Structures are given as C-alpha cells and as structure tokens.
Amino acid sequence: MDFEPNEEQTMALDGWRRAVLRDVAPLAAPYMDSPFDREAAHELMRAMVPFGVGSGWVPEEGGGMGLDFLTSGLLFEELSRTSPDAAGLAWVAEGAALKVHSNGSEEIKARYLEKMVAGEVIGCSAISEPGIGSNVREMRTRAVRDGKYYRITGEKMWISNATIADVVLVVAKTDENEFSMFLVDREEHGFEAQEIQKLGISGWPMAQVQFNDVVVPEGNLLGEIGSGLRETMKGFDRSRCFVSTLALGIGRAALENAIEYSKQRSQFGKPIAGHQLVQAMLAEMASELAASQLLVYRALSMMAQGRRCELEASIAKSFTTEAVQRIASKAIQVHGAFGLTKEFPVERHFRNARMLSIPDGTTQINQLIIGRKLTGIDAFS
Numbered sequence: 001m002d003f004e005p006n007e008e009q010t011m012a013l014d015g016w017r018r019a020v021l022r023d024v025a026p027l028a029a030p031y032m033d034s035p036f037d038r039e040a041a042h043e044l045m046r047a048m049v050p051f052g053v054g055s056g057w058v059p060e061e062g063g064g065m066g067l068d069f070l071t072s073g074l075l076f077e078e079l080s081r082t083s084p085d086a087a088g089l090a091w092v093a094e095g096a097a098l099k100v101h102s103n104g105s106e107e108i109k110a111r112y113l114e115k116m117v118a119g120e121v122i123g124c125s126a127i128s129e130p131g132i133g134s135n136v137r138e139m140r141t142r143a144v145r146d147g148k149y150y151r152i153t154g155e156k157m158w159i160s161n162a163t164i165a166d167v168v169l170v171v172a173k174t175d176e177n178e179f180s181m182f183l184v185d186r187e188e189h190g191f192e193a194q195e196i197q198k199l200g201i202s203g204w205p206m207a208q209v210q211f212n213d214v215v216v217p218e219g220n221l222l223g224e225i226g227s228g229l230r231e232t233m234k235g236f237d238r239s240r241c242f243v244s245t246l247a248l249g250i251g252r253a254a255l256e257n258a259i260e261y262s263k264q265r266s267q268f269g270k271p272i273a274g275h276q277l278v279q280a281m282l283a284e285m286a287s288e289l290a291a292s293q294l295l296v297y298r299a300l301s302m303m304a305q306g307r308r309c310e311l312e313a314s315i316a317k318s319f320t321t322e323a324v325q326r327i328a329s330k331a332i333q334v335h336g337a338f339g340l341t342k343e344f345p346v347e348r349h350f351r352n353a354r355m356l357s358i359p360d361g362t363t364q365i366n367q368l369i370i371g372r373k374l375t376g377i378d379a380f381s
C-alpha cells in the first residue's frame with residue numbers, strides 16, 4: 001500500500017497542472033454558464049489530448065497513450081479542480097474512444113479512432129431515454145435490420161456531449177431482449193440534439209437526441225450483435241470511478257476557497273479561521289475529501305491492475321458524490337452571505353457538486369449494488 005503518487009505520476013501531474021492553468025482554463029472560462037459550442041469543445045480537446053486527457057485510455061497500439069486508470073484519474077481530478085466542465089467533456093469523449101477501440105471493426109477504427117485520439121472527432125454514449133433511466137433494460141429505441149443496414153428510431157435523454165459530438169454510440173434494441181451498440185455519425189447519418197439546460201457544470205453540454213429512422217451500415221455495429229448492454233455494464237466500474245474524480249476536483253476547489261477566505265475575513269477581532277467552529281467546518285471538509293480520495297484511488301488502482309471493482313467503484317461513487325455536496329455546502333457556510341453570491345466561486349462549486357450523484361448509477365442504485373455484493377441478495381425490484 002502506498003498513498004503517494006509515484007515519480008512518474010508526480011511528473012505527469014506537475015506538467016498537467018501547468019497546462020490546465022495555461023491552456024485549458026482560458027478556453028473553458030467563457031463557458032461556465034453556457035455549454036461549449038462545437039469549436040470550443042474541439043479546441044479544448046486538442047489542448048488536452050497531448051497530456052492523455054480525453055483519449056489516454058486508448059492503448060498504444062490504437063494510437064493512444066495507454067495511460068493506467070489511476071494516473072488518468074489523478075489527471076481528471078486535477079482538471080476538475082479548475083474546470084469540471086472540461087473534465088466532463090473529456091471523460092465522455094475518452095469513454096467513447098475506448099469503446100470504438102475495443103469494439104469497432106477494423107474499418108471503423110481506421111476511419112474514426114486516430115481522429116478520436118487526436119481530439120478531432122468527439123464521441124458520446126447514448127443509453128438513457130425519457131422514460132427509462134436506472135433500469136436500462138426497459139429502453140425503447142430500436143435498430144431494425146434492413147438488408148445491409150440498420151434503421152434506428154428512438155429518443156435518448158441526458159446525453160452528455162451530444163450537441164457538440166461528431167459521433168454518438170447509441171445502444172438500441174435489436175430484438176426483444178437484445179441490445180446492440182451502433183456508431184452514428186452526425187454528418188453522414190444525421191441525428192438531432194436539443195440542448196438541455198441544467199443546474200451545474202453548465203459548460204459540459206447535455207442534450208436530448210432524436211433518431212428518426214436513421215440508417216447506418218451494418219459495419220457500424222460496435223461489437224457483436226446483442227453485446228451492447230453487456231459492454232455498457234462493463235464500463236460502469238470505470239465511469240463510476242471517473243465521475244467520482246470530477247467530484248474530488250470540485251471538493252478540492254471548495255476546500256481551498258474556504259481556507260483562503262477564512263484567513264482573509266475577520267470577525268470579532270480576528271480572522272474567522274481563528275474561530276474553533278470555523279476550523280471544525282474546515283476539518284470536516286478535509287476529512288470527507290480525504291476519505292473520498294482514498295476510496296476513489298482504491299477503486300482506480302484495482303482497475304489499473306486489471307481487476308474488477310464493482311463493489312469498490314459503487315462505494316467510491318455513492319460516498320464521494322454525496323460527500324462533495326456536503327463539502328461544497330460547508331464552503332458556502334464558511335463564506336457567510338458572500339458564499340451565496342456570484343462574486344465568489346463557492347456557489348458554483350455547490351451547483352456543480354449537486355450534478356454528480358445522478359449519472360452512472362444514482363446513489364440509491366449504487367447502494368443497491370453494494371447491498372447485493374454484501375448479501376448476495378438482489379433488492380433492485
């Protein structure tokens with residue numbers, strides 16, 4: 001057991017920290033209250049991918065960096081401390097690139113992978129629908145075979161990156177209990193995406209996506225027919241860990257802002273940091289953050305060793321994404337009334353923190369997974 005980043009991780013983090021402040025922050029800053037447009041999103045991706053953020057999980061033989069998940073998680077945490085919006089954009093794009101690498105035919109890979117790894121083609125993954133969220137097996141979107149093509153019809157909801165994405169990896173029913181994944185190209189096959197405005201991480205685009213009899217060649221099937229849901233489920237360990245790294249970054253920013261303010265603001269003749277109950281708030285924030293980090297790093301290092309971590313990822317996700325809300329709320333409390341205003345960043349941290357206990361398995365769904373792992377009894381239905 002070792003709780004410190006190794007030499008290589010420290011070097012990667014140092015370079016990345018400087019790049020985030022120098023290159024990423026200025027590009028992301030204008031989009032904190034409205035979603036990245038296509039140009040800004042692509043520019044951001046091009047700034048991030050040289051550091052392995054946005055495509056680093058793709059192995060070297062696929063043109064990526066083959067970054068291990070723990071190192072990658074540390075980079076995402078660092079990015080989210082400054083821009084959870086850019087972190088969300090990159091994380092979803094990176095997941096799509098990895099799916100294309102793992103499941104795409106040689107033809108699909110030749111056409112898309114190099115561009116995805118370079119940040120020129122941005123992907124997203126569409127599973128949720130207006131009528132289904134936690135229970136993905138109830139999805140209605142269908143892909144019907146028509147000769148050498150599939151015709152896709154249905155509506156997807158809450159799809160991250162969809163307004164700026166070049167390709168959507170959509171999971172659709174190909175038979176009654178059969179779910180398959182297809183690559184749909186915005187230019188070639190067409191899909192419509194309507195932006196959804198949300199509470200926080202507003203630069204990270206989200207949309208409702210319509211597939212109105214969209215025709216794709218059979219070669220755009222990713223993986224075998226019927227493997228779409230299995231592949232999606234396999235990716236949940238990873239996505240739960242990475243959504244947690246976004247929470248870690250927000251939590252760190254909130255704590256840092258609270259410490260700074262507590263040293264500057266004076267009441268009763270001394271900095272409020274000198275009042276014991278203010279220190280108690282900071283201590284609670286720091287403790288919850290440290291616990292969150294340890295849980296996330298544990299799950300990430302299991303993944304880095306190629307081990308499954310369903311239990312550990314669900315514990316990390318459910319704890320961290322709830323803890324960050326308490327941390328961000330206390331950061332506001334430390335700021336008093338100023339914390340509620342747009343003059344200080346903590347109100348934004350609070351809104352951003354609130355976003356993360358829903359995607360990739362709500363807190364309740366992750367608790368059910370933990371319960372099932374502990375007892376062997378399935379309490380889902």
Ligand SMILES: Cc1cc2nc3c(=O)[nH]c(=O)nc-3n(C[C@H](O)[C@H](O)[C@H](O)COP(=O)(O)OP(=O)(O)OC[C@H]3O[C@@H](n4cnc5c(N)ncnc54)[C@H](O)[C@@H]3O)c2cc1C
Binds near residue numbers: 125133158359379
């Ligand atoms: C920021 C963000 C990004 C997202 N990105 C994507 C994306 O890129 N692609 C995509 O496909 N989807 C995405 N989603 C959608 C996300 O996966 C769903 O929101 C999530 O699965 C929950 O579904 P739902 O919102 O429909 O809630 P529901 O499933 O309707 O749940 C509503 C409430 O009921 C609870 N609940 C449901 N079932 C049970 C049960 N059996 N026991 C106890 N409680 C239960 C839930 O915990 C929740 O509190 C995103 C969502 C967010 C917020």
